[in-house]
Amino acid sequence: MANRTQPLSALVWVGTGALALVLTVTLAPLVAIAVTADDGFKLRAADWAAIRFTLLQAFLSASLSLAIAIPLARAVARRRFIGRGIFISLMGAPFILPVIVAVIGLIASYGHNGWLAHALQVIGLDLPEIYGLHGVVLAHVFFNLPLAARLILQEWQAIPQERIRLAQSLGLKGGAFFRHIEWPIVRSTAPGAFVVIFLLCCSSFAVALILGGGPRATTIELAIYQAFRFDFDLGRAASLAAVQGLLCLGLGAFALRLSARGTGLGTGLDRTSALPTEGRAFVDTLVIVAAGGFLALPLARIVILGLPNLTELPTAVWIAALRSLIMALSATALSIAMALPIAFALLRLRRAAMFEALCLLALVISPLALGTGWFLILRPITNPVTWALPVTICVNALMALPFVLRAVLPALREAEASQARLATALGLVGWHRFRHAILPRLVRPLGFAAGLCAALSMGDLGVIALFAAPDQATLPLEMLRLMGAYRMADAQGAALLLLILSLGLFWIFDRGGRYHA
Amino acid sequence: MKHTIIAAGMSIFAGAAMAENPVLHVYTYDSFVADWGPGPQIEAAFEESCGCDLQFVSAGDGAALLSRLQLEGSRSEADVVLGLDTNLMTAARDTGLFATHDISAEGLTLPIAWDDAEFLPFDWGYFAFVHNADLPNPPQSFEELAASDLRILIQDPRSSTPGLGLVYWIEAAYGDGAAQIWQDLADNIVTVTPGWSEAYGLFLEGEADMVLSYTTSPAYHLIAEEDPSKSAAAFDEGHYMQIEIAGITAASDQPDLARAFMTFMLSPAFQSVIPTTNWMYPAALPASALPDGFETLIAPEKVLHFSGDEAAALRDAAIDRWQTALSR
Numbered sequence: 001m002a003n004r005t006q007p008l009s010a011l012v013w014v015g016t017g018a019l020a021l022v023l024t025v026t027l028a029p030l031v032a033i034a035v036t037a038d039d040g041f042k043l044r045a046a047d048w049a050a051i052r053f054t055l056l057q058a059f060l061s062a063s064l065s066l067a068i069a070i071p072l073a074r075a076v077a078r079r080r081f082i083g084r085g086i087f088i089s090l091m092g093a094p095f096i097l098p099v100i101v102a103v104i105g106l107i108a109s110y111g112h113n114g115w116l117a118h119a120l121q122v123i124g125l126d127l128p129e130i131y132g133l134h135g136v137v138l139a140h141v142f143f144n145l146p147l148a149a150r151l152i153l154q155e156w157q158a159i160p161q162e163r164i165r166l167a168q169s170l171g172l173k174g175g176a177f178f179r180h181i182e183w184p185i186v187r188s189t190a191p192g193a194f195v196v197i198f199l200l201c202c203s204s205f206a207v208a209l210i211l212g213g214g215p216r217a218t219t220i221e222l223a224i225y226q227a228f229r230f231d232f233d234l235g236r237a238a239s240l241a242a243v244q245g246l247l248c249l250g251l252g253a254f255a256l257r258l259s260a261r262g263t264g265l266g267t268g269l270d271r272t273s274a275l276p277t278e279g280r281a282f283v284d285t286l287v288i289v290a291a292g293g294f295l296a297l298p299l300a301r302i303v304i305l306g307l308p309n310l311t312e313l314p315t316a317v318w319i320a321a322l323r324s325l326i327m328a329l330s331a332t333a334l335s336i337a338m339a340l341p342i343a344f345a346l347l348r349l350r351r352a353a354m355f356e357a358l359c360l361l362a363l364v365i366s367p368l369a370l371g372t373g374w375f376l377i378l379r380p381i382t383n384p385v386t387w388a389l390p391v392t393i394c395v396n397a398l399m400a401l402p403f404v405l406r407a408v409l410p411a412l413r414e415a416e417a418s419q420a421r422l423a424t425a426l427g428l429v430g431w432h433r434f435r436h437a438i439l440p441r442l443v444r445p446l447g448f449a450a451g452l453c454a455a456l457s458m459g460d461l462g463v464i465a466l467f468a469a470p471d472q473a474t475l476p477l478e479m480l481r482l483m484g485a486y487r488m489a490d491a492q493g494a495a496l497l498l499l500i501l502s503l504g505l506f507w508i509f510d511r512g513g514r515y516h517a
Numbered sequence: 518m519k520h521t522i523i524a525a526g527m528s529i530f531a532g533a534a535m536a537e538n539p540v541l542h543v544y545t546y547d548s549f550v551a552d553w554g555p556g557p558q559i560e561a562a563f564e565e566s567c568g569c570d571l572q573f574v575s576a577g578d579g580a581a582l583l584s585r586l587q588l589e590g591s592r593s594e595a596d597v598v599l600g601l602d603t604n605l606m607t608a609a610r611d612t613g614l615f616a617t618h619d620i621s622a623e624g625l626t627l628p629i630a631w632d633d634a635e636f637l638p639f640d641w642g643y644f645a646f647v648h649n650a651d652l653p654n655p656p657q658s659f660e661e662l663a664a665s666d667l668r669i670l671i672q673d674p675r676s677s678t679p680g681l682g683l684v685y686w687i688e689a690a691y692g693d694g695a696a697q698i699w700q701d702l703a704d705n706i707v708t709v710t711p712g713w714s715e716a717y718g719l720f721l722e723g724e725a726d727m728v729l730s731y732t733t734s735p736a737y738h739l740i741a742e743e744d745p746s747k748s749a750a751a752f753d754e755g756h757y758m759q760i761e762i763a764g765i766t767a768a769s770d771q772p773d774l775a776r777a778f779m780t781f782m783l784s785p786a787f788q789s790v791i792p793t794t795n796w797m798y799p800a801a802l803p804a805s806a807l808p809d810g811f812e813t814l815i816a817p818e819k820v821l822h823f824s825g826d827e828a829a830a831l832r833d834a835a836i837d838r839w840q841t842a843l844s845r
Contacts (some may be wrong), residue, residue, distance in 0.1 A: 049844035071649065086624025112724050131708040214673060215844040230580065230675035232587040375588075382593035467588060469574065484547070484715045488722075 008152070011434070015345025016175060018338045025398060026361055030245060031372020034148060036238040036376055037486040043239055050223040051243060057133060057219070058201035061140035062194045068141070069148035069193070070186055071350050072291045075284035076149070077156040087292060088153070091146035096452065096506050098207040098459025099143075100476045101495045105298030106130070106139055108305060108492075127246070135211035136219075137336055140204065144197040145442070146295060151193045155185045195255040203248055204364040206476075208463040210338075210483070220244045224368045234376065241369035248366060256357070306496025309489045317494045320478035321501065327389060328472060328505060331396035335453045336446065338397065339404040346405075359405055362398045370395050371463035388468040395463045400453035407449040408442060415441035447513015451506035458502045475501070529696075538570045541774045543812050544593075546582055547598040548714050548795075549576045553741075555794035562786045569774055577762075578712030579678030583609055590614070591768045596775040597764035599639065599782075604680045604685055606636055606762060607829035616767040618779050625783070626800045628820065638763040640780050640797035641754040643770055643817050644682045645749035646727040647720070647734045655750040656725075659687060663701035668725040670716040671751065677712045678759065683729050684835045685828060686757035689821040697836070698812075699842035705842070731813050737796045740810040755819030762796065770841060 076088065083219045111130045118481045120127060128134045157179060161342060167181050205221040212218055218226070220240055229239040248434065298459050342359065374391050378384040384391075423437035461476040474496050482491035540842065550556035550573040560571045576585040578598045586593055603607050609615060619635045620799055625631050627641055646669065646810075656662040662669070672680030687695045707725045720728035726824070727750070738744040763782060765775040770826040781787055788799040792808055823831065 010737045044840075046837075046840040046844050053844075087714055113722065129707065169622075214706070216703075218844070226675060229577075229588075230673065232584040305825075379590065383589055383594075385589055471574070481547075484712065484718075 002082075010399070010430070011341055011344045012348050012445045014309075015341030015343070016349070018341045019345055021074070022338060022342070022398065022401065023358060025394065026365060026370070028377060029370050030365070032373045032376040033238040033241045033245070036234055042236065043243075046218075047223055047236070047240060047391050050217070050218040050220050053133075054202055054219045057140065058198045060195040061144060061201045061450060062139045063092055064137065064141050065144040065148045066190055066194055066196050068107055068145050068291060069152055070190065071287050072145070072149045073152035073156055075287045076153055076184065076255050079281075079284050079288065081288070088150070089294075091150050091297065094143045094146050095504070096455040096459070096502060098476055098498050100210065100461050100479055100497050101302060101459065102298060103139055103207060103210050104144060104492060104495045105302040106135070106142060109297045110138060110302040115301070123198040131211055132217045136207055136217055139207040139211055140201045142295065142298065144200060145291065146198060148193045151330045152185070152189050155189045156182070156270070159185065192255060195251060195258055199248060199251040199255060200287050202251065203244065205368060209465070220247070220364055221368050224366075224372060225466060228372060238376070241366070241372050244366045246368050246404065253267040264269040302492070302495050302499055305492040306499070309493030310496055313493045313497065314490060316473070317475070317490065317497065318450060320473045320475045321497055323473070324458055324475040325501065327393050327396070328454045331393045331400065331457040332450050332453045333395065334397035335400045335404050336450055339408055339449070342404060343408045347413060347416060348407065356405070356409070359402055362401050366478070367395050367399060367462040370398070375467055385467055385469050388464060389474050392460070392474070396460055397453070400456055403452050404449040411442050411445040412438070446514045447509050447511070450513070451509030454505040454509055455502045458505055459498060520764050529690065534836050537776060538568060539771055540570045540572055541596050541771050541778060542572050542574055542594050542668050543597045543599055543778065544574045544582055544586065544595040545578055545598075547575045547577060547712060549573070549600055553794070555790050558790045558794065559787055562605050562790070563778060563781055567774065567777060571778070578672065578676050578714075580605060580674070580681055581676040581682070581711070581840050583612075586614055586766070587612055593766065593768060595766050596771050597765055597778055599762055601636070601762050601764070602682070603760045604678065604681050604828040604832075605760065606633070606825035608832065609764065610635055614767055615764040616769070616772065618765055620776065620778065620779055623743050627800055627805055628758065629822070636764045637779055637783065638760045639787070639790040640791045640795055640798040640800050641758060641760040642731040642733050642797040643758055643820070644679060644686055644729065644754055645732040645734075645752070645815070647730045647747055650746050650748045652726060655748070657751065658704070658753045659690065659698050659702070663698060663705065665705070666728055667705055669702075670719055670725045670728040670731060671709055672708050672713055673711050674717050674839060677710075678730055678761070679713050680709070682757055682759050684839050685823055685831070686821060687837050689757060689823060690754035690829055696838045696842055699839055703843050714774045730819070731797065733796050733798065736810050736814055739813065740793060740808060740828070749815055751815045751817065755821045756817035758822045760800070790795045
């Protein structure tokens with residue numbers, strides 16, 4: 001099918017097909033939910049409480065994350081210190097850290113029996129309860145503070161040299177410098193970061209599952225799970241999934257609009273220079289040490305608690321680890337196999353921007369809503385429990401798709417722009433064209449994307465909790481069971497294993513991509 | 518460690534391997550199949566004579582068990598469901614997923630008469646709040662508990678039979694005043710766990726002063742660990758009785774084997790394992806057969822209990838009262 005004037009046209013067809021498949025797989029469950037919820041859109045008082053709690057904790061989490069992230073980003077941007085690079089890398093870790101692992105670390109650090117509680121007891125202070133609103137917000141800040149700080153830091157470091165020099169020659173210092181140079185950065189990045197964090201916290205499941213203290217601290221996502229697993233009320237689960245879907249779509253559209261806005265300031269020549277560092281050195285140091293300690297303590301706890309238990313893990317944990325590994329690799333392969341043809345198709349299709357935005361849908365649709373929808377579709381045909389693993393793999397692949405596309409598309413665009421003419425002149429078509437002209441330029445972003453997808457799938461605790469049988473446990477689910485049975489030593493060992501596997505997968509794929517590039 | 522990895526590798530594909538013997542799937546709650554629970558001993562005892570492979574499938578706590586069965590519907594591979602209780606009996610019957618057992622229940626030693634076509638009891642007990650024996654002035658009623666600043670752990674009534682039992686306990690003791698009791702208790706509750714195991718584990722870790730469990734729980738510490746440090750608080754309102762039941766699924770592909778298991782369930786081989794593994798009173802053994810240590814347990818002066826139909830009629834409203842009071 002491939003010929004010289006229409007190179008890779010077969011791939012474009014495959015890509016269009018894959019795009020259609022992705023949209024079907026995403027939208028069909030929403031239709032199933034809408035149809036089921038239509039039987040009677042009835043929410044109880046407690047469901048409204050869950051909706052209120054979801055919004056409240058998301059607001060608090062996003063506000064608190066930003067309130068710390070802004071001074072933290074400023075401090076890191078202004079100061080040069082030993083380990084600064086490591087510090088910035090560490091801030092990227094929570095993103096691929098399995099939620100359940102982090103929660104174990106947080107309980108062991110900031111719980112009723114944790115390090116901090118014992119330390120504070122010496123001076124007669126009591127920590128607030130980690131179960132309930134406090135704990136949910138604490139965990140969300142743990143995950144999103146670094147995300148916000150990195151987003152803002154990026155902009156801060158990109159302040160053009162010209163502007164800093166101009167400010168200095170105008171004698172702008174302290175408050176005036178902040179107002180004219182730094183405040184526009186905050187103003188342009190903070191609202192977008194706030195909405196993104198708000199959105200992430202709204203669809204948070206595992207945190208609320210473990211730290212939510214019953215009816216007082218139930219998120220919509222958790223209420224879907226409870227309506228499904230506890231009450232077996234499919235109508236209510238679907239109603240809640242519809243609320244969740246609308247909320248996330250609305251927020252997602254809002255976030256997309258905000259992120260399109262610029263700083264309103266002219267750009268420079270992309271040269272950056274050091275920001276003024278006069279004054280406030282003590283405050284900056286305090287902010288960096290406090291935030292670094294807050295983030296590093298739970299991670300250190302996981303390593304210290306898990307290490308002695310790692311060799312004594314029960315067989316079930318190893319089985320679950322192996323199953324998770326196979327599932328993570330399958331989801332990664334599936335995600336890449338979908339993303340590549342879709343990326344090719346997007347370069348050639350009309351209205352590509354619209355289709356690309358549709359692919360981002362997966363980012364805002366809650367995994368539990370997807371899982372519920374697929375359960376509703378499968379149940380009349382087969383025993384859905386036997387499909388728990390394939391559905392989980394598909395949902396994980398789908399969730400990672402936006403990240404993979406985001407990483408691959410720009411590289412592909414560039415490869416096509418720089419190599420297409422040469423390849424055509426050389427008569428390279430089809431597979432050879434892809435193999436020699438395009439692929440070498442994709443390896444690096446592909447490695448990064450595959451690492452991200454594998455790590456996220458490895459640590460995912462979502463759909464699998466919805467309808468897995470006990471003999472289908474993934475490592476995060478097995479960990480949850482061990483915590484439930486209060487076999488904390490085993491759970492801590494499993495946490496370290498999961499941490500090693502998640503970060504290890506990311507590292508191997510990312511390194512592999514760089515090595516071959 | 519090597520052999521565990523090999524075992525892991527083998528059993529991941531074990532689902533595909535065909536078993537020689539017919540397989541009987543018994544769905545039950547988590548703590549029943551734990552290493553220290555009754556599951557392992559009962560599996561060994563039944564497999565000695567049945568010529569079958571008995572497989573326990575755990576699905577959370579008792580109430581989650583029923584949802585799991587509904588989730589799988591008539592395509593479930595469950596043959597027997599063991600671990601529901603009388604509070605859930607009518608709801609379970611109404612799913613239409615259970616068959617009649619056709620077993621004449623003789624030799625039952627329950628405090629109440631039993632006559633049910635679909636379900637048979639296997640053990641029973643009284644709910645109680647368990648605390649460390651050195652707790653000063655343990656409360657003697659829900660009102661005293663609510664007025665105190667004691668930290669308690671309870672279970673979710675939608676997923677756990679003890680959690681549901683507590684809701685009925687308060688309904689039976691206070692009727693129209695139940696909502697008020699829940700509101701007053703709200704600030705005592707540290708967390709609501711999905712099942713009994715989680716709550717009891719947190720209690721043993723020192724996360725709370727009291728945990729909702731059974732009057733028989735201190736016997737575990739006394740007999741298995743020779744530790745007399747746990748007590749159950751006797752409440753003046755009386756204690757709610759739980760009767761745990763099992764039933765055969767209508768869709769079972771091994772109905773004869775399932776019936777044989779239900780008969781075995783009421784035999785001494787099964788019943789004698791219950792007191793020191795499930796830490797409940799056996800449903801078909803005389804009190805004289807109880808192990809030493811059980812005589813130290815508190816015996817409620819007043820017993821509260823709803824029939825299956827009464828419990829079913831109350832369920833939605835009672836859970837709603839619980840949820841509304843606690844979600845404020």
